[in-house]
Amino acid sequence: MNPKTTRRRFIKGVIASGAAATTSTIWFAANGQDKPAGAVERMIRINVNGQVRTVDVAPQETLASTLRYKLGLTGTKLGCNRGECGACTVLVDDVPSYACSVLTHSVKNQVVETVEGLESANGTLHPVQQAFVEELSPQCGYCTPGQVMSAVGLLRSNPNPTREEARQGMAGNICRCGSYDSYLNGVMRAADIG
Amino acid sequence: MAYMHIGKDFVPQDVPGKVTGRIKYSEDYARDGMVYARLLTSPVPHGRVVDIDASEALAMDGVIGILTADDVYPDGEPQSPGLKVLTNEPTLIGEPILAIAAVDEKTAEDAMMKISLTIERLPFALDPLDSLVEGGPDAYNGGNTFVFRQGFASEKWSSDQVAAFRSGSEPTAEAQQSWEYGDLAAGFAASDFVYETNFSTAGYPHMSMEPRSAMSYWENGKCYLHGTSQSLTAVAEGLAGIVGVPLEDFVFVNEATGGGFGQRARAGSIPILAVPAKLSQKINRPVMMRVTREEEFTIGGARQGLQGWIKVGFKADGAMAAMDMYCVSDNGGKGGGGDANSAAGGVSALYQTEAMRFRNTSIGTNTGHRGAQRGPGENQIMAVLAPIMDKAAEDLGLDRLEIRKLNAAQNGDVSGPRSQPFTSAYMPEALEMGAAQFDWETKRSRSRQTDGSKVRGLGIGQGYHNAGRSGMDGLIRMLPNGRLQIHNGVGNLGTYSYASTSRAAAEVLKMDWANCDVITGRTDRHLPISSPQDGSNSIFTNTRTCYGAAQDMLGKMKEIAAADLGGDVADYDIDGSRVFQMADTSVGMTYAEVATRGLELGGKYTGEAELPEELNVVTALAVERLAGSALMGVYHDPRHNNNPPGFTVTFMEIELDKETGKFDILDLVTIAECGTVVHPQGLANQLRGGAVWGIGLSAYERHLYDPQNGLPASSGYWQSKIPTYLDTPENIGTGWVDLPDPENPVGARGIGEPSMGAVSAALNAAISDALDGHLFNAAPVTADMIINHVAGISENSVPLAQNNFRG
Incomplete structure (x- = not known):
């Protein structure tokens, strides 16, 4: 297995990048609706899907909140907002990361990719997206953007995973519909066509 | 029968939106x-x-x-x-x-x-038995139970009665609910193997991925509500009533729903959606209400827990001669469901029990909102019964597969207290198919083989759910450009039945799917009443309505052609783009021409006259608003005959480590017996997803409360232990019998619920097999229970307790 994509490394990456393990009581503080605190710069520039965006970010604001509620990128879903489900997975410098557990300020100098950034300008789906369509991987679809981003991250670091490696690499994403087998079929198909 | 669409894979129209993030859930709107x-x-x-x-x-x-x-x-x-x-x-x-x-x-x-x-x-209660004891706390104001048409009541047993039940004896108190058929005493007298035990199955939360956030605003007197549900139209009237607005002034928007599993099927299970609607009405501003994971846990529902006692008897040949079942159902804090009754009905259906008695008492606890959850009742009890079937087979010297085939439901069989016949049933065929695909003959010899601390276990499971609602409506339109618009109010939960059932209309009209649109997503697109996507109903029910509406349209198309081109209606046929005379195919009209002519004729052709009298109010409103817009096919589905079942069979091999109590699933094959297959990829997804749910039921999922303060301790994914990639096998084998059901025009029945039950049963049976046939009589069977058993020590929790810290 490619060591870059283990669940342990995934989680460690999240923690190292400035985890804000939110609970319901501080969710709303993380939504960037507070007043400036101290000397932390609020207007920051972040690179999202290849575009540098200037956005007003509170010190404790999570990347998921910034993406969804400031930049309108609602493809990133919040299933738990506490680092358990993976529905909010995005890529930060190619590493799958829980956007609910990453402070936006911590990614100022990094490249963020969301599910909206995968499709080409002419509407061609990313190989992972295309494979997920062909395998009918999603069921309810709420976890799908996170599954897509984890799969993209996995295949960038390990373009030809075994099915077991794919299973390990995707293990940070929950699917309550239980579509794991179909997602793995999609990952393996994407590896074939990618 | 060769179909054009039925049994074929396709890409449902919402799938690209799901993989790109474009499709909107309720919280994505602003x-x-x-x-x-x-x-x-x-x-x-x-x-x-x-x-x-x-x-x-x-x-x-x-x-x-x-x-x-x-x-x-x-x-x-x-x-x-x-x-x-x-x-x-x-x-x-x-x-x-x-x-x-x-x-x-x-x-x-x-x-x-x-x-x-x-x-x-x-005072609060966490365990129904604690509340049943005289002097015990009551969950509700006014008692610990609710009696239909009578109100809240208090149900109490003596402490001796409760203690006897806890220790495994048959309850002696009179039950609130009961039914019986056959001669129970004679059945037990004729039995060569009788097993009696108490049992418990845990309730646990639905944990849909999408919290039930909602957004609402009012505009020009209409209430627009963006919410999350298992239906568009079956909840619309109820939600409008809760909001307090006439149906005609209520618009429910729900393009996609991030999971439901039974708890978003009715307006009564999602009344919280009315909060932003009523707030918006009060303050005259659009209101977004975001629901957190913790809030979703509380109002998002949970499966009913069952504590029970059963006594089951088998004849020497393996036939289940008698079953006596008494349940105490955990109704939680907001009323409950019918799990116990469904469990008993499931036993009767699946094992063709010759004589049976069912008793149940439902008691409230202050633990979550209980209600329907995927295969309510049937899926819990099958997990308990599968190892007992194996015990009976072993005691009687029978093969585990053969005892199941002997008791399996077949065409002509009946079930339940009213001896209701199945519409069709091919369980023996499903068992044989599963055995062949799994290679039972070879693998059975691996049962209980050891390798150090690891031991192999094999299990066979069966699942059942009676699925098939009727009385719904169908509504389709042919536009003047020849496109077919199929209006479907089923809801978009991820089974894709909103689309696959719509294909029954395209099938009748022989149309290319590329020329069809499924109209869904919001009620102001004028949708008919459809079965919610619940109870495995939508495939059976909504193929009937779509098929019926298309038949209505087909008749109208032929009438128009015959009137304009001469001859009789019976002289005409269709080919997917034209209506033509069979004797001279050059005489005909294109679908676009027929639709245009229908618009000119109006009246019954465009929904302005001669409508079915029984149309639901929701459908009638939709037809009224669409009247005169296109050639229209409208249909009211009458009640069907008999019980359309969904059946499943699972074969499983596990390797259990006695040192850790953990297991790996080495092979899992699950087979559907659900009539004609409508959408193979969708069916496979339901089988795989059901398998994951079944693994959760039998091994992991929990409902934990702090007994001191009544605090929920499993409100998140981690604590509730829903299965992950690593808890489920790398591959799940699937298959289907694919024999048509006579009560459905395309031969189809539903499968979503029993796809879980067979797996939960097989897993519990496999765990039991690996432990030399030990019966836990519970679900889930967690690692600590296994370790304690292997160590020869008693469980560290009360065997019958619900909502405790077990596991």
Whole structure:
């Protein structure tokens, strides 16, 4: 297995990048609706899907909140907002990361990719997206953007995973519909066509 | 029969939106001027609100308004169990008491902290048996149970009766509910193997990925509600009633739903959606109410837990001669469901029990809102019974597969207290197919083989659910450009049945799918009443309605052609783009021409006359609004005959480590017996997803409460232990019998519920097999239970307890 994509490394990456393990009581503080605190710069520039965006970010604001509620990128879903489900997975410098557990300020100098950034300008789906369509991987679809981003991250670091490696690499994403087998079929198909 | 669409894979129209993130769930919408609502929820498991002082909160900058139970229920709250929009009489920790709206969520949250809530704490119960004991706490105001048409009541047993039940004896108290058929005493007398035990199955939360956030606004007298549901039209009238707006002035928007599993099927299970609607009405601003994972846990529902006693007898040949079942159902804090009754009905159907008695008493606890969850009742009891079937086979010297085939439901069989016949049943065929695909003959010899601390276990499981609603309506339109629009109100939960059932209409009209549109997603697109996507009903029910509407349209198309081109209706046929005379195919009209002509003719051709009298009010409104817009096919589906079952079979091999109590699933094959297959990829997804759910039921999922304070301890994914990639096998084998059912025009029946039950049963049987046939008589069987058994020590929790810290 490619060591870059283990669940342990995934989680460690999240923690190292400035985890804000939110609970319901501080969710709303993380939504960037507070007043400036101290000397932390609020207007920051972040690179999202290849575009540098200037956005007003509170010190404790999570990347998921910034993406969804400031930049309108609602493809990133919040299933738990506490680092358990993976529905909010995005890529930060190619590493799958829980956007609910990453402070936006911590990614100022990094490249963020969301599910909206995968499709080409002419509407061609990313190989992972295309494979997920062909395998009918999603069921309810709420976890799908996170599954897509984890799969993209996995295949960038390990373009030809075994099915077991794919299973390990995707293990940070929950699917309550239980579509794991179909997602793995999609990952393996994407590896074939990618 | 060769079909054009039925049995073929296709790409449902919403799938690209799901992989690109474009499809919108309710929380993804925004509206100019939108404000944000936060919920103040109950801090106690059972209480009564004495006073709410929100003056300081309402005086804050940015706070717009407040909604309380008094606003929602000016004449007093309904005195019945069931979720309320808001309440002053909470019976759950986390139950919403009020909502406050502000310009942003931070302000709303800050305002919440300024509210002074005075609440009287009342006794609470976490275990139905604790409440059943004389003097025990009651979950509700007015008792611990609710009797239909009578109201709240108190059900009490003596402490000796409860103690005897806990220790494994048959309950002696009179049950609230009972039914019986056959000669039970004679059945047991004729039995060569009789097994008697108490058992428990845990309830646990649905944990849909999408919390039930909602957004609402009012415009020109209409209420627009963006919400999350298992149906568009079956909930519309109920939701409109809860909001307090006429159906014709209510628009429900729900393009996609992030999971439901039974708990979003009815308006009564999602009344919280009315909060933003009523707040918006009160403050005249669009309102977004985001629901947190913790809030979703409380109001999002849970499976009923069952504590019971069973006695089952088998004849020497393996036939299940008698079954006596007594359940105490955990109804949770907001009323419950019918799990116990469904469990008993499932036993009767699946094992063709010759004589049976069922008794049940339902008792409330202050633990979550109980209700339907995927295969309610059947899936729990099959997990308990599968190892007992193996025990019977072993004792009687029979093969485990053969005893199941002997008792399996077949065509002509009946089930339940009313001896209702199946519409069709091919369980022996499913068992044979599963055995062949799994290679049971070879693998059976690996049973109980050891390798150090690891041991192999094999299990066979069966699942059942009676699936098939009728009385719904179909509505389709042919536009003047020849496109077919199939209106479907089923809801989009991820089974894709909104699309696959619509293909029955395309099938009748022989149309290319590329020329068809499924109209769905919001009720102002004028949708007929459809079965909710629940209870495995939508495939059976909505193929009937779509097929019927298409037949209506086909008749009208031929009438138009015959009137314009001469001859009789019977002289005409179709080819997917033209209506033509069979004797001279050059004489005909294109679909576009027929649709255009239908528009000119109006009347019955465009929904303005001669409509089915029985149309549901929802459909009638849709037809009225579409009348005159296109050639229309309208159909009301009458009641069908008999019971359309969904059956499944699972074969499983596990390797269990006796040192850790953990196991790996080495092979899993699950077979569907659900009539004609409509959508193979969708069916495979249901089988795989059901398998994951079955693994969760039998090995992992929990409902944990702190006994001191009644605090939920499993409100998140981690604590509730829903299965992950690593808890489930790398591959799940699937297959299907694919024999048509006579009560459905394309031969189809549903499968979503039993796809779980067979796997839960097979897993419990495999665990038992690996432990030399030890019976836990419980679900889940967790690692600590296994370790304790292997170590020869008793369980560290009360065997029958519900909602405890087991596992």
